Structure formats: structure tokens, C-alpha cells
Amino acid sequence: MAWRDGKASGKRLLLFMASIVLGIAAVVSIQSFSENLKDNIGNQSKALMGADFLIDSNEPANERVLSIMDSLGGADAMEVKFASMAAFSKTGATKLVQVRGVEGDFPFYGELETEPTDAAVRYQAESGALVDATVMLQFNLEVGDSVKLGNKTFPIIGSLITAPGSTGIGTSVAPPVMVPYGFMASSGLLQKGSRLDYAYYFKAPDVDLQKLDKEIDPLLDEQNADLDTHTSTSQRLGRRYDNVGRFLNLVAFIALLLGCVGIASSVHIYIKEKLKAVAVLKCLGATRKQTFLIFLIQIAGMGLLGGIVGTTIGLLLQESFPLILQEFLPFQVQISTSYQAIVVGLVLGVLMSVLFALSPLLNTWFVSPLQVLRVQENVGNKSRKAQIYVLLAIVLFVFLFAYWLLDNFKYAFSFVVGILVTFTILWGMSQLFMRLVKRYFPKSWSFIARQSLLNLYRPNNQTAVLILAIGIGTFLIGTLYFTKDFLLAKTSLETNEKSPNLIMFDVQNGQKEDMIKAIEAKNLPIIDNIPIITMRLDRIKDRSVNAIRLDSTTTINKWILNHEFRVTYRDSLIGSEKLIFGDLNAKVLPGRPVPVSLSDNVARDAQVVVGDTLVFNVQGMLMKTIVGSIREVDWGRMQMNFSVVFPTGVLESAPQFHVLTTNAPDKSSSANLQRELVAKFPNVSILDLRQVLTLIEGILDKISWVVTFMAFFSILTGIIVLIGSVRNSRYQRVRESVLLRTIGAKSNQILKMAALEYLYLGLLGAGMGILLSLISSQLLAYFVFETPFVPSLVPFFVVLPGIALLVLLIGLSNNISVLKSPPLQVLRKEVN
Template sequence: MAWRDGKASISRLMLFMASIILGIAAVVSIQLFSENLKQNIKNQSKALMGADFIIDSRQLPSKKVQAIIDSLNVAASEVNFVSMAAFPKNDGTKLVKVRAIEGDFPFYGTLDTEPIIASSQYQKSGGALVDATLMLQFNLIPGDSIKLGKLTFPIIGALKSVPGSTAVSSTVAPPVLIPFRFIDDTELLQLGSRKEYQYFFVATPKTDLELLEKKIDPILDYENADLDTHTSTSERLGRRYDNVSKFLNLAAFIALLLGCVGIASSVHIYIKEKLKNVAVLKCIGATRKQTFLIYLIQIAGIGLIGGIIGSSIGVGLQYAFPYFLKGFLPFDVQISITAQPLIMGILLGVLMSVLFALLPLLGTWYVSPLEVLRGTDENLVKPRKARLFTLAAILLFIFLFSFWLLKDALFGLVFTVGILITFSIMAGMASLFMKVIKKYFPSNWGFTERQSLLNLFRPNNQTMVLILAIGLGTFFISTLYFTKDILLAKTSVENNSENANIILMDVQAEQNEAVVNTVISKGLKVINNIPIVTMRMYQIKDKLVNDIRKDSTSTMNQWILNHEFRVTYRDSLLVSEELLEGVWIKKREPGESILVSISDNIARDADLEIGDQLIFNVQGVLMETSIGSIRKVDWGRMQVNFSVVFPIGVLENAPQFNVVTTNVQNEVNSADLQRDLVKKFPNISVLDLRQMYTIIEDILDKISWIINFMAFFSILTGIIVLIGSVKNSKYQRIKESVLLRTLGAKSKQIIRITALEYVYLGILGSLLGILLSLISSQLLATLLFKEPFIPSVVPFLVFLPGITILVLIIGLSNIRSVLKSPPLEVLRKES
């Protein structure tokens, strides 16, 4: 019976199915890609690192660290740092990451070079391997040269890929590989240079890497070094990309929930029209259970077919994700199909279809044949306990599924409550809107205008569901649009002469005056000339840092203990800083104690308060200080910020280097300045914030594209829900339209009534969605991004009229068949 009845209503059941297909496709595609990503990271963990494990240090290894390195039989080593490179062929300059390597690195994976033989020749021949994209940018070919510091190297080949490098990091500072033996001759490593020494090892088959890390790493931490195994590195990498997949899964889940709203509304109309059939079946002997199961089987079948189709589409969609995420991944993802997401998609289709259809399906259980056959269903029993149980089951499912996606019960609960609040607000506003219209009905309006408003209260009108579908889709896309604006504003660099867009790093004390004169000679203004002194924590309160490292019960963040702080001294706060506690000390007078200012993240991670004692090791000299103030620092601003700031009158005679900033208006002047500086001061690194901003904007554009791609699923699902709701109320509209035409209404009047009705629905739904997105975006800006939120007018100018017009078109597309239906046909009940 379920099959026979379903065949007669196949076109309408297809719309139910379409509501669920897109959500299933989104979830399955992301699940498949996440599974592939995890498996690729696991399989390629050694190739990502190039070795079994690495020991790294920000300074030359101490005697103890060197003894450990020697005992483990180091296979290769390198020192890497960022520096300016010059290209004599065309006077070009570029910030690059120099990797000076000794040994046959990598031991897993390959150095992908052009020509291929260059990867094995550059060590012996004393040449350089230069990033392939960089060579294209500067029109370089093998045989040309690259100047690093005091040395000029022949370019042996183009470097296409190297273990441990991503497309994003290569864009900021492209890698250049040179033999380790030439590093001293370049004279690039100066006081304050940010460098990293790495030692690569190949483990024997018997080596237990987890035991090695557990035994050796604490000793290395004590000596300001670190040990990383390929397994621990792949786990960290997996967690990093797991956050991306969690967000995308939630976006897909929202699309799925939107489809479920469509199923609930469509089934509600469908079942209501089937109540007479149910009554007839009960009159001829069918039981409650049989009539209930007939339509339950139909809905389950819809979910099953929708799950299969959605899973099939998801398989195809997952192939698009590696293309859009390739800039964030240090390897190419090999796609393979796993069974778990496919089974999950099919089961999800059945479960969610049945779960969200239960509320309207319960009506068949309590149908009174006599009431329906008499032509009224107003007195149908509405099972309160069963409805509450079903609602509780739906909320429990949403919580469990979001908990499974996020792996966090609190986040799952917050997400579920957020969904419930959003639905409740929209439903409440829609209900309030209808009550206001009823109370203040404009009785003096014309016939068509009055009738269009009355249609909102028509039986089977689905006003509430339509507003929810339109509103949720608009809410999601508007929130994403506003969030994108917040992110872009957080990384923006205003193009005016008061904001630095060129930063000169590692300027030595003896070079400072000459560098400043070079900048000024170009007609540029020196905006900042910041002195920097390097130091480490020696004692925190009454405990030595070394003792804290040994204390297994200590909860202090390890970075505080191991970090080499770059600090400055000045007499004023920056615009990116806000004083939270204490008093800002401008200058220290002779004989007074030294009061420093620390950032709030240090205060939090080291559990520090105003007045606590800190002793710093300033390059061998111990300096006792106290905390005078705690600052909130906006690290998102593209400028030089500091965790620790000293007052004037303390560090002036300490070994130091400077950071000089200026503003350059165009690329020509920037290139001219960089060429001059590289020729005169090869150790200085130049950071062009304009270029950095372009890179960040490109990254954000990719992220935004992916987010909007997921939002598209929600909007498209909402449109299908809308089409389904309109189509399913088609017969009710035919009857009303015929009655109006019988009473003398013209086709133009009927079209106008319908058009106005859908304009009301479109405006109300999209306006509610945009207004709610303003609230959510303000909360995101305040609580998460800590940024001022300036709303864009785009959602109001584009989304509001665009979605309203879309709703209108869908509504009017159904009216054509209404106008063509002969009145007599409907009155004879032959439609």
C-alpha cells in the first residue's frame, strides 16, 4: 500500500527527497575528505618531516645537547632563517627562507627539483636550489646567480617541493637551499637574528619513538631545545586540520537541518491531505498501526533514496576540496573512498527523514474517521506526550551529532542551544507578525491587498515554515559575509603615511644611523626606530626557571620557560595596547627598582600579578625586575608588538639591535629601497606588509570561498524547501483561485494577490535573517575576534531584495497552472 500510494504522489515525494539530498551530500563529502586527510597525514608523516625524528634549537646546542645529538648518530643538520636575497641578473630583491643543509637530507620523501639531478649536485658543487615560483617571478634560469649576504651562489636548479614546507609559507618566504659549509662566509647570522638549528635522525627498526621522546625531550627542554618525532608531528598537523573539518561539518549540518525543516513542513501538508484516505482505510478495517506504517515506510524510503543519492554526490564533491585547500597543505591529498561516511550518509538520510517527519505522522495515529469524513479535522487529537517525546528526541539527536562532529560536549550543547534559540526567535517573530496583522488589519485597503494578507492565515498556508526556511538561509549567508568583513578588517593595513608598511629587521647598532640615513635619502619618513634586546626568564617569583622545568606538578605553560623574549624600552603605550592593571612607568630614575610591563597572555600563562618578581637573563647578566603593569596587546595588528616592555633608563647599554619602520607609497619605491638596503646591509631582512597583506587577503578569499560554498548548500536547500512548500499547497491554491474566479475575480487580481503574499514572506524572512545575523556577528566580533564591528550594507542591498525576488519567482511559477484550471473541474472534485 505504501508503494502504490507513493507512486501516485511521486512528483511531490521527489521534493521531499531533494530537501535532504544536499545536506547529506555536504556532510558525506566533508567526512570523506577528512578521513582521506587523516590517512594521508598518517601515511606521509615521515615524508612530511624528511626524517624519523628531529632535534631543534633556537641557539647553538649546549654541551649537553650536543652530546645527546652525537650519541643518537645525527644523519643531517641545517640552520634556517629568513633573509633578503638579491638577484644580480635584474637587480631584484626578495625575502627568502635560507636553509643551509649538511648531509643527505631528506631521508624520506624527495627534493623535487628541475633538473632532477640538481637535488644531488648542489651540495658538492656549492650552488643553490631556489624556489621554482620565485625563479618564474624574477625570470631566473639555472646558471643565473643569487646573492645571500656576502656570497653569490650559482643557481643549480628550481626547487619545486621540500619536506616541511607549505604553499602559504613558501609564498611569504620562498625556500632557498645552500650547503651548510658556506653559512659563516655569508655573514648573515648577526646579533638578534631569528635562526633555528635542526638535526635530522633515522631511527633503527628497534627504536621506540614514543619512549625516546618521553625520555629525551624533558632533558632537551631544560637546555632550551626540543625533540619532535614524525608521529607526534603528524598528530599535531592532524589536529590543526581537524579544526577546519569541524567547522565545515557544522556548516553542512546546518544545511542538513534546513532540509529537515523542509521535510517536516512538506510531510505536514502531505499527511494533512491524506487524512481522508486514512479515514477510509480505517473504515474498511485498517488498524492504527497499519495506516501509520504506510506513510512511515514512504518517508523512510524517501530518506533511504535521498541518502544514497546524497552520498553519491558527496563522493564526487570531495574531489574539489584538495584543490581549494592545497595552499594550506604540505602535501597532495590522495583521494580514496572509505565505507564509513557512505554508510553514515545513508543512515543519516533515513534517521533524519523519519525523526523530523514523526510530528506530522502522529496525526494519522489519532485520526477519527467520522470527523474527517464529515469534512472537518479541527477536532483531531494532538498527542501532547508523543509530541514532546519527539521534540526531545530531535534535540537529543542534534546534540549527539554535533558532539560527534566537535568531540566536545560543551560545544555540542552550545550549538544545540544556539539552533534552538535561532529557530525560536524566528518562529516567535513570525507568530508576532501574524498577530499584529490580525489586530491591526488594514480594512481600508483594496481587495487584492487585503486578500494577499489574509492568505497568510489560509489553512495549509505554511507561513511559519516558509519564514523559517527563508530566514535561516539568509541568516547563515549574512553571518558568513559579516564574519568575512571582520576578518579582513583585522588584517587590514591602511594606506596612509602614518602607518608603516615596510619593516626593516635585525638592524645592528653600528648600522642604525646609516640605515636611517638611507631611508631618509629616499624621501621617506622613519616612523619607528625600535631598540630590541633579547633575554630569557631566569627566575619567576621565588622559583628558578630550571627548577620549574623539573617540577612535574607545575602547570605553567612551557613556552614561558623556553622562550627567548625580544623586549624593548619606551615611555608610552602604542595604539595596539590597552593598560589593564597597574601604572605605566615612563622612566626609571637611578636607585629605583625596575618596573616592567607585561602582556596579559604572559600574566595568564605564568600566573603573574602586579608586584610579582621576575629575574631576566640578559645575555649573561641577571636583572631583577617587578611587574608594574599588565597590558592587553592586539597581536592581530600588522605592526611590531612586544610581550615585555621596559621603561627608559635601563637597557640603553645592553647589546641590542633595532627594527626600523617606514611607509612606501608604491611598488617602484619599495623595490628601489630594498635594492639599496640589500647592497649596503645584506644581513637586514625587509618585510613588505603590502605584499604580506595581499597574501593574507588571498588566503582569506580562499577560506571565504569554501565557507560561502558551504553556505550555498544551505541557501539551495532553503530554496528547495520553499519550492516544496509552494508545490505542496498547490491544490489548496487551485481551489481558492477557482472560487475567486467563480465569484468574478480576474486573472490579474489573482496574480497580484499571490505576488504580494510572497513579497511579504520574502521580505519578512530575509529581514529577520539579516537582523539576527547582525546580532550574531556583533557577538562574534566582541567575544571572539575582539574587533569593532561595522556592519556592511551589502546584505540589505543585495540579499534582502535578491531573496525576496527569488521567493516571488517561485511563487508565481506555480500560479500558471492555477490560472489554467477550469472552475468546473475543481468544483466537480476532478482535479
């Protein structure tokens, strides 16, 4: 019976299916790509590291670390990595690069992909350099040209296409240049205070990595070194991309929920028209259960078919993801079929269809056989208890699915609450709008205007579901647009002379005055002169750091114990800081601990408060300090921020280096200054913030494009819900149209009524969506990103009228077919 009745109503049921196809396609495509990404990372974990495991430190291995490495059979290769300036003799241009000084046959897995291919083998034997392929193109370099690193000039043996240990975004900021390790000491770049990373690589395919990590890593922690296995590295990399995947999954899931709203509305109209048939079946002896199951099987079947179609589209769609995200990934993604994503798509299709159709389906349960004889459409009293159970089931499913996507109870709960609040506000506004129109109906308006308003609260009206569909889609797009705006604003710099756009790192004490003179000779200002001293924690309160490391029950964050802090000294706050507790200007008293200021994250992870003592190892000298104040630091601000700040008058004589900043008015003066400084001070690294900001804006644009593309799924789903809602109320529209034409209304009058009705719905739905996105963006800016929010006018003047116009066009296109129905069709009760 379900099959026979379904065939007769095939077109209408196809619209139910269309409501969820896009949402399922979005979820499946992202789920499948995430699974493929995870598998690729797992399968290529050795190639990503280039070894089975490594031991790394920011200083050369001491005797204890060397003895630990000897007990493991000795390192098979090693390298030192650091940022430095490279000068290209062919053009005189300079570039911040990541120097990788390699010794040994690294990598053991994967390969150095170079052009020519044999350059990967020859560069060490020929004392040459492999230069990032993008840099080669950017500066028009060729094999045989030279690159100067510090005091050493290397011939370019080949261009470096890919290398283990280099990530997509990292190489965009500082592209890699690989050279033999033996020349690093003579280059003059291994200066005290420079941020160096020594890595010792091991090839040991048969070793138990989990046991090794458990036994060796604690021993290395005591020596300020660390052990990384290829499995742990790939897990960290996987988690990084999981976060993006989870967010996109939620956007896709919202699109699916929006489609389900369309299902509920469409099934409501569909079942309402079937109630007479249900009453006849009950007169013939059908039970409640039988009539209920007939239509439940129909909806479940359409849900399964929608799941199959959506899953197929999703699997095809994921093929485009590597093209969009490839530059963020350190390897080529191989796409394969994800069976988990297929199961998710099919289960979602059936489960979501049935869940959201249950409420209107319950109407069939309470239909009386006497309904055949009754003219009125009274279906009996529905069970309020059953409706509550259905609503709870929907909310529970949405929560469980969100929890599965996010793997975080708090975030999943917040997501469900946010969805409920948004849906409730939109539904409440639609009900309020209908009541206001009904109560304050403008009786003096023209017939066409009055009739268009009457359509908003007539029986079988679609005001609530259309406002929900339009509002949610607009809400998503508006929120994404506003968020993109303030994220870009957060990373942008003010274009004035007081804003630094060139930063010079690792300026040694003996170089500081000469560099200041060189910068001022170019008529450029010195904006910042920041001293930096490196130190480590030796004691926290009354416990030594080594004792805390050995305590398996400690809850102090591990990074605090192993971190080499780079601190400065000053007597005032900067723009990115806000004092939370204590006094920044506490006096330094003779014989008393030195008062220091900690950032709130350090105080939290070290579990200290104002008044607690800390002992720092300042390059071999122990210094007792007391927490004098705690600051809230905006780490997203593009300026020099510090976890620990000392007062003035304490560290001035300590070994230190400096960071200088200036403002170059244009690219030409910036390039000239960089060339001169690199020639005079080869150890100094120069960061051009204009290049960094261009990179950041490019990344944000790509992320914004991906997220907006997912929001497009939501609005497209909303359009399909709109089409489905209009199509499913076609009988009512045909009847009204015919009756109006019978009493003398013209086709253009009926079209004008429809145009006004859909214009009201489009403006109200899109307007509410924009206003809700404005509120959500303000909350995101304040609580999550902690940044000022100045809304853009684009959503108000482009998105709102655009969506309203789209709704108008779709509504009119559906009503044109209604006008083609002859009046006698309805009068003879022969409507098909």
C-alpha cells in the same frame, strides 16, 4: 501498504527527499575530504618531515645536546633556517626568502622535487642554490643565474618545486632557497639576535618514537631544545586543518537542518491530506501502530534514498576540494572513498527525516475512525507530552552531532543555543507578522491586495516555514559577508604617511645610524625605531624554571619555560594595547626589582599577577623583576607587539638589535630602497607589508569563497524547501484558484495575489535574516575578533532584494501550473 501508498504519492515524497539531499551532500563531501586529508597526512608524515624525528633549537647544539644526539647515534643531517633578503644579480631585484642551509643527505623520506631533477643531488656538490620555482618565474630567472645571500653569491643550480618542511602559506610569505650549510658562516647572516632555527635530522625507522619522545624530550627541554617526531608533527598539521573542516561541517549541518524544517512542513501537509485514509484504515481494523508505521516507513525510506543520493553527490563534490585548497596544503591530496562519511550520510538521511517528521506523524496516532463521517478536520487532541519528547530528541541529536563535529562541549552547546535562538526569533517574527496582519487588516485595500494578505494566515499557510527557510539562508550569507569585511578591514593598513609599509628586522647596533641616514637620504620618514633584547625566564616567583620543568604536576604552560622572549623598553602604551591591571609607569628604584609589563596571555600561562617576581636571564646576566602591570594586546594588529615590556633606563646598555619602519609611497621607491639596503646591510631582513596584505587578502578571499559556497548550499536547500512547500500545498492552491475563477477572478488577478504574497514572504524572511546577521556579526566582531565593525551596504542593497526576487519568481512559476487546472476538476472532486 507503505510501498503501495508511497508509489501513488511518489512525486510529493521526492520533494521530501530533495529537502535533505543537498545538506547531506555538503556534510558527506566535507567529512570525506577531512578523512582523506587525515589519512594523507598520516601516510605522508615521514615525507612531510623528511626524517623519522628531529631535534631543533634556535641556537647551535651545546655540549649537552650534542652528547644526547651522540647517544642516539648522531644526526644524519642538519640545517639552519632563517628569513633573509635575497638579491638577484640578473635584475637587481630583492625578495624576502627563507634560507635553508642544509648539510647531509636530507631528506631521507620524500624528495626534493626540482627542475632539472638532478639539481636536488648536485646543488651541495656544486656549491649552488635551489630557488623556489615561483620566485624563478616571478623574477624571470633561469638556471645559471645567481642569487646573493648576505655576503655570499650562489649560482642557481635549479628551481625548487617542493621540499619537506615547507608549508603552502609559509612559502608564499618567504619562499625557500636551499644552499649548502658550509657557506652560512661566511655569508655573515648568522648574527646575534637573528631568528635562527637549527634542526638535526635522524633516520631511525626501527626506533620507538613514543618512548623516545617521553624520555628524551624532557632532557632537551632543559637545554632549550626540542624533539619532534614525524607522528607528532603530522598530528599538529592535521589539527590545523581539522579546525577549518569543523567550521565548514557546521555550515553544511545548518543546511541539513534547514532541509529538515522543510521535511517537517511537507510531512505536515502530506499527513493532513492522508488523515481521511487513516480513518478508513482504522474502520477496517488497522491499529494505531500499523497506520503510524505505514507512514513512518515511507518517510524513513525516502530519508534512506535521500541519504544515498546526497552521499553520492557529496563523494563526487569532494573531488573539487583539492583544486580549491591545494595551495594551503604542503602535499598533493589523494582522494579515496571514505566509508565513515558514507555511513554518516546514510544514517543522517534516515535519522533526520524520521526525527523531524515525527511531530506531524503523531497526528495519525490520534485519528478516530469517526473522522470518516466528520466534515471538519479535527484530528483529536495530540499528546503534548509526546510532542515535548520529540522536540527534546531533536535538540539532543543536534547537540550530539555538533559535539561530534567540534569535539568541544562548550562550542557544541553554544552552537545549539545559537541555532535555537535564530530559529525561535524567525518563527516568532512569522507568528507576530501573521497576528499583526490579522488584527490590523487593511479592509480598504483592493481585492487583490487583501487576498494576498489573507493567504499569509489562511489554513495550510506556509508563512512560518518559508520565513524560516529564507531567513536562515540569508542569515548565513549575510553573516559570512559581514565577517569577511571586518576581517579584511582588520588586516588592512591606513594609507597615510604615518602608517609603516616597510619593516627592517635584525638591524644591529652598529648599523642603526647608517641605516637611518640611508632611509632619510631617500626623503622617507623613520616611523619606528624599536630596540629588541632577547632573554629567557630563569625563575617564576620562588621556583627555578628547571625545577618547574621537572614537576609533572605543574599547570604552568610549557612554552613559557622554553620560550626565548624578544622584549623592548618604552614608557607608554601603543595602539594595540590596553592596560588591565597595575601601573605601566612604575618607578625603577635602586636595589629593588625592575617593574615589567606582561601581556595578559603570558601572565595567564605563567600564572602570575601584579606583584609577583620573575627572574630573567638576559644573555647570561640574571635580572630580578616584578610584575608591575598587565596589558591586553591585540595580536591581530599589523604592528610590532611584545609579550614583555621593560621601562626605559634599564636595558639601554644590553646587547640588542633594532627594528626600523618607514613608509614608501609607491612600489618603485620601495624597490629602490630595498635594493640599496640589501647591498649595504646584507644581514637585514625587509618585510614589504604591501605584499603581505595582498597575500592575506588573497587567502581571505579564497576562504570566503569556500565558506560562501557552503552557504550557497543552505540557500539552495531553502529554495528547495520553498518549492516543496508550494508544491505540497498545491491542492489548496488549486481549490482556491478554481473557486476564485468560478466567482469571476481572472488569471492575472490570481497571479498578482501570488506575486504580492511571495514578495511579502521574501522581503520579511530576507530582511529578518539580514538583521540577524548584522547582530551576529557585531557579536563576533566584539567578542571573538575584538575589532570595530562597520557594516557593508551590499547585503542590504544586493542580497536582500536578490533573495526577495528569487522567492517571487519561484512562487509565480509554481502558481502558473495551478492556473492551468480547469475549474470543473475541483467541482467534480477529481483533482489528481
